[in-house]
Amino acid sequence: MYLLIPAAGSGRRMGSSRNKLLLPLLDKPVLAWTLAAIKASRSVRWVGIIGQPDDLPDFKEIVISLGMTKCVHWIPGGTTRQESVYKGLQALPVVAERVLIHDGARCLVTPELIDRCAAALLRSPGLIAAVPVKDTIKVVAPATQLIASTPDRRQLWAAQTPQGFAVEPLTRCHDEGIRQGWEVTDDAALFEQCGLPVTVVPGEESNLKVTTPMDLAIAEFILRQRGKE
Numbered sequence: 001m002y003l004l005i006p007a008a009g010s011g012r013r014m015g016s017s018r019n020k021l022l023l024p025l026l027d028k029p030v031l032a033w034t035l036a037a038i039k040a041s042r043s044v045r046w047v048g049i050i051g052q053p054d055d056l057p058d059f060k061e062i063v064i065s066l067g068m069t070k071c072v073h074w075i076p077g078g079t080t081r082q083e084s085v086y087k088g089l090q091a092l093p094v095v096a097e098r099v100l101i102h103d104g105a106r107c108l109v110t111p112e113l114i115d116r117c118a119a120a121l122l123r124s125p126g127l128i129a130a131v132p133v134k135d136t137i138k139v140v141a142p143a144t145q146l147i148a149s150t151p152d153r154r155q156l157w158a159a160q161t162p163q164g165f166a167v168e169p170l171t172r173c174h175d176e177g178i179r180q181g182w183e184v185t186d187d188a189a190l191f192e193q194c195g196l197p198v199t200v201v202p203g204e205e206s207n208l209k210v211t212t213p214m215d216l217a218i219a220e221f222i223l224r225q226r227g228k229e
């Protein structure tokens with residue numbers, strides 16, 4: 001399986017002066033935890049790390065320190081996650097028929113979830129890992145800050161990554177998104193906009209996206225708990 005890692009963000013919500021994926025989490029950088037899970041997965045054979053050029057030397061050091069034996073490729077990222085993934089798709093080998101996309105910031109992913117998504121991708125053209133939401137979600141009118149509606153929680157899932165797709169339709173959806181000016185925060189939204197089916201694979205409650213300093217503290221707690229198991 002081919003896997004693309006969007007890792008070219010600026011970490012604005014983290015308030016960091018450097019890529020948040022290079023921040024320490026216990027004894028190694030955030031990205032090292034993500035790559036360690038990918039290294040341990042049975043299904044991934046090819047990895048494309050999508051990063052900003054200034055970060056690539058540090059990323060390469062992490063890959064070397066982990067002794068990654070899988071084929072690792074470096075892909076320059078874009079100004080948005082959507083653009084970074086598009087660049088990643090362009091860099092895939094022509095023989096790649098399916099691809100998993102996993103945020104570098106989701107560093108607590110397990111190899112088992114990666115492999116479950118890879119297996120599910122053999123049966124459907126599009127999928128995402130997701131978990132049911134626990135909070136009641138409100139739709140709020142931005143102008144008035146008044147609640148506009150409360151969707152039925154039983155139908156609400158929090159999307160995670162890995163997300164997986166057949167390469168050809170996903171590339172077509174990205175192309176259409178560029179033509180239409182669609183701005184999306186995950187790749188499944190492009191599939192949905194194009195009317196293509198996306199299956200949900202049960203994710204993991206611990207598969208958080210390290211976005212803010214609080215997320216780093218939570219991730220450290222989870223890793224310490226795992227260390228005790």
Ligand SMILES: Nc1ccn([C@@H]2O[C@H](COP(=O)(O)OP(=O)(O)OP(=O)(O)O)[C@@H](O)[C@H]2O)c(=O)n1
Nearest residue numbers: 006007008009010011012013079080081104105
């Ligand atoms: N131009 C971008 C923006 C984001 N990402 C990646 O997409 C994932 C999810 O993005 P997010 O958590 O939002 O990261 P940042 O964009 O860095 O965070 P912020 O929005 O707070 O700046 C991250 O692994 C990030 O590195 C990317 O590859 N290219």
Ligand SMILES: C[C@](O)(CO)[C@H](O)COP(=O)(O)O
Nearest residue numbers: 081103159160161185186209
């Ligand atoms: C792809 C994603 O992780 C699914 O929840 C999320 O949409 C990424 O959002 P971000 O704002 O780019 O972190």
